[in-house]
Structures are given as structure tokens and as C-alpha cells.
Amino acid sequence: MHDLIIPPKVSIAPMVDVTDKHFRYFMRLLTKKALLYTEMITCEGIYHGDEEKLLAFNSVEHPVALQIAASSVEQIKKAMPKIKNWDYDEINLNAGCPSDRVSGNLMGACLMAYPELVRDMLFTIKEYTDKPVTVKHRIGIDGKNILPSDFKRTLFDTYEDMHHFVSVIREAKPERYTIHARIAILEGLSPKENREIPPLRYEEVYRLKEEFPELSIEINGGFKTIEEIKAQLDKVDSVMIGRLARDNPFVMKYVDSIYGESSSSKLTRRQIIEEFISYAELCQDKGENAYYAIGHMDGLFLGKRGSKRWKQILNTPASHNIKASELLRISLKELPQEVLDEV
Ligand SMILES: Cc1cc2nc3c(=O)[nH]c(=O)nc-3n(C[C@H](O)[C@H](O)[C@H](O)COP(=O)(O)O)c2cc1C
Incomplete structure (x- = not known):
């Protein structure tokens, strides 16, 4: 149940x-x-x-x-x-x-x-x-x-x-x-x-x-x-x-x-991306399209500094041969740290 x-x-x-x-x-x-x-x-x-x-x-x-x-x-x-x-x-x-x-x-x-x-x-x-x-x-x-x-x-x-x-x-x-x-x-x-x-x-x-x-x-x-x-x-x-x-x-x-939880989730964008790196790796191991999976995170920086760069990173052409999980790692280095760590 x-x-x-x-x-x-x-x-x-x-x-x-x-x-x-x-x-x-x-x-x-x-x-x-x-x-x-x-x-x-x-x-x-x-x-x-x-x-x-x-x-x-x-x-x-x-x-x-x-x-x-x-x-x-x-x-x-x-x-x-x-x-x-x-x-x-x-x-x-x-x-x-x-x-x-x-x-x-x-x-x-x-x-x-x-x-x-x-x-x-x-x-x-x-x-x-x-x-x-x-x-x-x-x-x-x-x-x-x-x-x-x-x-x-x-x-x-x-x-x-x-x-x-x-x-x-x-x-x-x-x-x-x-x-x-x-x-x-x-x-x-x-x-x-x-x-x-x-x-x-x-x-x-x-x-x-x-x-x-x-x-x-x-x-x-x-x-x-x-x-x-x-x-x-x-x-x-x-x-x-x-x-x-x-x-x-x-x-x-x-x-x-x-739902009356004592506090809202404390998850930051950084933590969400880190979790999704592991998930993207699992998708890659199973031969699933991990680019497609990470594409769903497109709006994660809506209205924030770094939003445009985030979308560019997610849309990196497959011809660049960078794995989806690697694109997420790049985003952690390149996006504004204060937005990544906002609670
Ligand atoms: C891209 C997209 C696909 C949708 N597909 C479905 C669907 O498969 N089944 C359904 O009942 N409604 C579908 N809807 C309608 C949504 O479930 C919802 O009723 C509608 O977006 C209104 O809610 P919102 O104003 O909060 O977006 C879809 C909406 C969008 C934006």
C-alpha cells in the first residue's frame, strides 16, 4: 500500500x-x-x-x-x-x-x-x-x-x-x-x-x-x-x-x-541537478535517451540569472558528443552559484 x-x-x-x-x-x-x-x-x-x-x-x-x-x-x-x-x-x-x-x-x-x-x-x-x-x-x-x-x-x-x-x-x-x-x-x-x-x-x-x-x-x-x-x-x-x-x-x-508539512523542501537547484546527474547516468547505462530526460528540466531557472545559459547547455547539439550527465556537471560550474544554492 x-x-x-x-x-x-x-x-x-x-x-x-x-x-x-x-x-x-x-x-x-x-x-x-x-x-x-x-x-x-x-x-x-x-x-x-x-x-x-x-x-x-x-x-x-x-x-x-x-x-x-x-x-x-x-x-x-x-x-x-x-x-x-x-x-x-x-x-x-x-x-x-x-x-x-x-x-x-x-x-x-x-x-x-x-x-x-x-x-x-x-x-x-x-x-x-x-x-x-x-x-x-x-x-x-x-x-x-x-x-x-x-x-x-x-x-x-x-x-x-x-x-x-x-x-x-x-x-x-x-x-x-x-x-x-x-x-x-x-x-x-x-x-x-x-x-x-x-x-x-x-x-x-x-x-x-x-x-x-x-x-x-x-x-x-x-x-x-x-x-x-x-x-x-x-x-x-x-x-x-x-x-x-x-x-x-x-x-x-x-x-x-x-499538506501541512512543517517546512517546505530545502532542496536547492544544485541538489536537484546533482540528483538528476545520477538519474541521467542510469538512463545512459540503460541505453535510454538521457538528453530527452534532462530536457524536462528546462524551466528550472525561470526568471533567474543564468536561465539563458542553462537552456543553451541543455540544448547542446548531440554532435558535440557530450553525455547528458556531463552537461549537467558543466551547468554546476557555469551557472551563478547564488542561484544554484538558493533555498
Ligand atoms: C503540453 C500539454 C499536454 C496536455 N496533455 C493532456 C493529456 O494528455 N490529458 C489531459 O487530460 N490533459 C492534458 N493537458 C491539459 C492539462 O492536463 C490541464 O488540464 C491544462 O493544462 C490546464 O491546466 P493548467 O492551466 O494548470 O496548465 C495537456 C496540457 C498541456 C500543456
Whole structure:
């Protein structure tokens, strides 16, 4: 049994091309408590693909949640036997991703137009696991030109629409609802624009928590400081953080203070880099791409002296034949010592 706190107070969001096992290892140096999510992985990919490559993780990552995407109960049935081989602390169903690739296949956010299907998918996941099963969705969707023409309407963007969605899927008793507090516009906006353009509507998430006090509600979208995150906990059960963790990871070392730890982590950038040197060496020994792994630390000096030099060092062309672990050693010599040692 791992030290999984349910509901977590803070989780680090699923982010494709970001929250792979290397990023999660990096995050775990900064916070021992936050729940870490994998990238979204499709059930079809899991069924047909290389299980080890897609699902393996480092035991230090616990508590860690796997996020899956599927468009049918059958896909889930095919993938779950493989997923069961891995000791994830939670399985999360994606009903919030707006990408064309995903919505075109009836996955991600467009599932909000199919609450009964989402409910049945959650039921199905539960048949295979005793671990918490959770769902991540949006406030609503605009499914114009994406949802089939036999739909009476394609706009599901009112509070009442979300209320209906939650009322149906709660029959499957998901352990947590993570709500990205803006709608997803399924046609005409890129995934990036869908994280920026539709306005944030936090009030509707708070209202949902008021009307369903027994449900564990996690709010997501746009939080930029530890103070903002803490303030949310007066209104909802937990907060999911995405881009802040990617772009300014050093802030994540204050997350454990939210859990009432007597003090925040005392880890300095130097210590983080030293830890990651050993990790990069392990990756190199296993023949893994350690350059890719250290690339996840890109934001470690955000807003600090040395930030530009740090990025240059991390992006040293492979043709220079310097090992990733060696690049990190170089950074310890070249970057401003006071920034490296800042607590
Ligand atoms: C690069 C990137 C990839 C993402 N991939 C996923 C994903 O795989 N699954 C998912 O549910 N959300 C994904 N998201 C959305 C985030 O989980 C989160 O909901 C969103 O970024 C809003 O939170 P934030 O404002 O704290 O970043 C992604 C976001 C980013 C920036």
C-alpha cells in the first residue's frame, strides 16, 4: 500500500509529451506528496503496443495515476488486463482532451456529449481494479461539426449541462472528478488554444461542489502560485496543476507545505541537478535517451540569472558528443552559484 492520499490536495496534470517517467522522477524530487499523472495513453495503444514502453514507471514515482483514453467499453476491456500488470495508484479516464485526433475518434472531451457511455466506461474500469477510478473533464463542450448530425444540439456549455453529465456518471461512483474549468471547442481551436481562449469559469466548479458535497471535486486551469492553489482548497477538495509545473518547476517544491508539512523542501537547484546527474547516468547505462530526460528540466531557472545559459547547455547539439550527465556537471560550474544554492 502506498502513501496515496485520497483525495490528493494537489496533483500534477497529465500532459502529453511532458509527464513521462523522466518528468515524473523530476517532480518527485520536488514534492513527495502531489499525485503525479502519466501522459494520456490510449487503450488501443496499450492493447496493441509495447506494454513495458508505455506503462513502466519508477517505483519512486508513487503515488502515480495512469490516464487512459478510450472511445468504447470494448477498448477498455482489451486494455485493462495489461494495465493490471502495473501497480498504478489510480486509473483516470480522459473526458477533457480537445485534440482533433482524440475527438474525431470519440475520445476525450467529446465524451461529455455521451454521459451514459462515460458512466459505462467507468463501471468497466472498476470491474478490473480495486484502485481509485477517476475522471477528468471540462465544464462543457462545443461539438459543432464534430458530433454526429443526428445530435439534436452540439453545444453543451451551460452549468446545467455539466450538472447533468455529473449526475449520470456518478452512478459509477468515480472517486474523483477533475474539472478543467473552461469548455472545449472541438473544431477550429488547437489544443493549445483550447487551454487559453475559452474563459475560465471557476464559479461553476465551486457550485458543483456545493450541490454535490459528497463528491470529491478537483479544480484545474490557470493556477500560477502556491497561494492561489491554497485558496482553492477552501472551496473544493483538490487542485490540479499543469503548465506551472512544466514552466516553473522550482515552485513545486512548496507544494508539500500545502499538506501541512512543517517546512517546505530545502532542496536547492544544485541538489536537484546533482540528483538528476545520477538519474541521467542510469538512463545512459540503460541505453535510454538521457538528453530527452534532462530536457524536462528546462524551466528550472525561470526568471533567474543564468536561465539563458542553462537552456543553451541543455540544448547542446548531440554532435558535440557530450553525455547528458556531463552537461549537467558543466551547468554546476557555469551557472551563478547564488542561484544554484538558493533555498
Ligand atoms: C503540453 C500539454 C499536454 C496536455 N496533455 C493532456 C493529456 O494528455 N490529458 C489531459 O487530460 N490533459 C492534458 N493537458 C491539459 C492539462 O492536463 C490541464 O488540464 C491544462 O493544462 C490546464 O491546466 P493548467 O492551466 O494548470 O496548465 C495537456 C496540457 C498541456 C500543456
